[in-house]
Amino acid sequence: MACDITMNETPVATHQNYIPRNAVDHINPFFFKSHHHAYGHSHRHGHSHYHHRQEQQPSPTPSPIPLDSQLQTPVPRRMSAQIDPSSLPASYSTPPATPPLTLKGEQTSPPPTATTSTTTATSASSVETESLAWCTARARIPTPDGSEYFLHIYENKQDKKEHLAFVFGDIIRSQSLDRVQLNETEMDRMKRGAYRGRLPNLVDPDQDVSMEMVETVSVISAPALASTSASVSVSTAVVTASIATTSAVTTQAPLVRIHSECFTGEIGHSARCDCGEQLDEAIRLMKAEGSGVVVYLRQEGRGIGLAEKLKAYNLQDLGYDTVTANLLLNHGADERTYEVAQAILRDLGLQQIRLLTNNPDKIEKIERIEEQGQERGQGALDQTRIKVVERVPMMPKSWEAIHQGTETDFEIKEGAVENKVVKGKELDKYLKVKVERMRHMITVPTSL
Numbered sequence: 245m246a247c248d249i250t251m252n253e254t255p256v257a258t259h260q261n262y263i264p265r266n267a268v269d270h271i272n273p274f275f276f277k278s279h280h281h282a283y284g285h286s287h288r289h290g291h292s293h294y295h296h297r298q299e300q301q302p303s304p305t306p307s308p309i310p311l312d313s314q315l316q317t318p319v320p321r322r323m324s325a326q327i328d329p330s331s332l333p334a335s336y337s338t339p340p341a342t343p344p345l346t347l348k349g350e351q352t353s354p355p356p357t358a359t360t361s362t363t364t365a366t367s368a369s370s371v372e373t374e375s376l377a378w379c380t381a382r383a384r385i386p387t388p389d390g391s392e393y394f395l396h397i398y399e400n401k402q403d404k405k406e407h408l409a410f411v412f413g414d415i416i417r418s419q420s421l422d423r424v425q426l427n428e429t430e431m432d433r434m435k436r437g438a439y440r441g442r443l444p445n446l447v448d449p450d451q452d453v454s455m456e457m458v459e460t461v462s463v464i465s466a467p468a469l470a471s472t473s474a475s476v477s478v479s480t481a482v483v484t485a486s487i488a489t490t491s492a493v494t495t496q497a498p499l500v501r502i503h504s505e506c507f508t509g510e511i512g513h514s515a516r517c518d519c520g521e522q523l524d525e526a527i528r529l530m531k532a533e534g535s536g537v538v539v540y541l542r543q544e545g546r547g548i549g550l551a552e553k554l555k556a557y558n559l560q561d562l563g564y565d566t567v568t569a570n571l572l573l574n575h576g577a578d579e580r581t582y583e584v585a586q587a588i589l590r591d592l593g594l595q596q597i598r599l600l601t602n603n604p605d606k607i608e609k610i611e612r613i614e615e616q617g618q619e620r621g622q623g624a625l626d627q628t629r630i631k632v633v634e635r636v637p638m639m640p641k642s643w644e645a646i647h648q649g650t651e652t653d654f655e656i657k658e659g660a661v662e663n664k665v666v667k668g669k670e671l672d673k674y675l676k677v678k679v680e681r682m683r684h685m686i687t688v689p690t691s692l
């Protein structure tokens with residue numbers, strides 16, 4: 245079977261208009277947006293280098309790349325398409341950081357031929373109008389038991405945090421990641437993780453890259469972009485090898501865990517909460533099913549942040565419970581929002597999910613269609629409803645042992661944390677308060 249994994253530069257990505265990637269942040273409009281936010285004063289008074297440069301050195305000629313202004317979007321974050329090369333120092337005309345790539349044994353990239361197809365490249369603006377969150381990178385993460393998952397990084401319009409998705413199995417894919425971006429080479433796509441299958445090692449001379457290995461990878465070059473109005477055409481080389489199909493149909497909705505960051509419980513071995521245990525259990529279940537998604541939201545301390553959570557812990561040591569502690573710090577009992585999680589699930593093509601949770605608030609919020617997007621200036625967001633077709637409870641391990649009468653077999657000592665499984669009076673109190681004051685749907689053991 246013909247197998248062409250040769251990487252071609254797209255025609256517009258010429259030597260002349262190439263800008264080193266590390267130089268681009270300073271002229272990237274998205275960078276300006278966040279920079280402006282952080283240094284609003286200096287910009288307002290026109291003192292910043294960026295502002296000065298924009299006003300004093302207007303671009304004398306149009307960009308060599310015919311792009312509409314809508315392309316000034318955060319995907320890709322370091323897009324070079326907006327740059328007028330004539331306004332840049334000569335030192336910027338260096339070779340591309342992503343050179344044309346050939347497989348071992350091949351001489352040069354062939355010109356576009358029958359194996360090259362014209363595909364629709366998205367203007368990233370379509371991502372901006374359609375979704376609150378978009379995937380910027382994905383990579384395979386092998387785990388000690390030999391299984392692996394793909395970690396996805398998401399940016400969004402609501403905050404400046406990098407939210408994550410742990411995706412188990414090959415079927416669930418990010419639409420925003422798979423979209424063809426302007427001017428990108430197939431090497432760019434592989435670096436972002438926009439490929440199917442597994443990447444072959446092209447570098448190690450001891451490792452023979454067999455055709456069989458190469459056939460396991462396919463750079464995705466033609467995702468469906470029918471709804472994209474602002475689109476341009478680019479040519480990309482197409483891997484002609486057979487690829488892992490996505491047509492496999494899952495018989496049931498995938499397992500999903502929407503998990504909020506907990507530094508103390510996941511990294512800090514804290515026995516105050518069961519967060520680390522829950523994350524591990526969700527991953528274990530998804531490995532067992534061979535499919536599922538953990539959406540990991542950077543909403544530490546139920547949205548109040550780590551410093552405030554530590555203050556809440558001091559108040560808890562003084563005797564207040566986890567809800568009252570938040571209120572005494574002038575926070576809500578739970579300040580989390582789930583619009584970004586909704587956007588991530590939509591991006592992953594998940595509309596029906598089995599949600600691992602005890603928290604009814606999460607279910608209500610994830611199913612709700614928010615109307616605030618427009619008010620926040622987020623454009624017309626995709627509002628496809630997500631349905632929780634099943635709630636899968638997360639019984640704390642120590643309580644599960646009590647319910648099953650296996651408490652004495654339960655190896656964890658009082659107050660200890662073992663493989664992130666926790667047991668102790670502080671945990672019991674925390675969990676009871678979540679049942680009594682936060683409507684958590686787990687049965688408190690009668691002995692407690």
Ligand SMILES: Nc1nc2c(ncn2[C@@H]2O[C@H](COP(=O)(O)OP(=O)(O)OP(=O)(O)O)[C@@H](O)[C@H]2O)c(=O)[nH]1
Nearest residue numbers: 503504505506517543544545546556566601602603
């Ligand atoms: N403010 C505050 N946050 C806490 C405390 N203990 C844990 N957390 C945070 O609570 C959140 C727990 O997140 P999750 O486990 O995803 O959510 P949950 O509301 O417990 O719901 P489920 O686990 O899905 O049943 C994390 O952000 C933790 O950092 C606490 O005592 N005070």
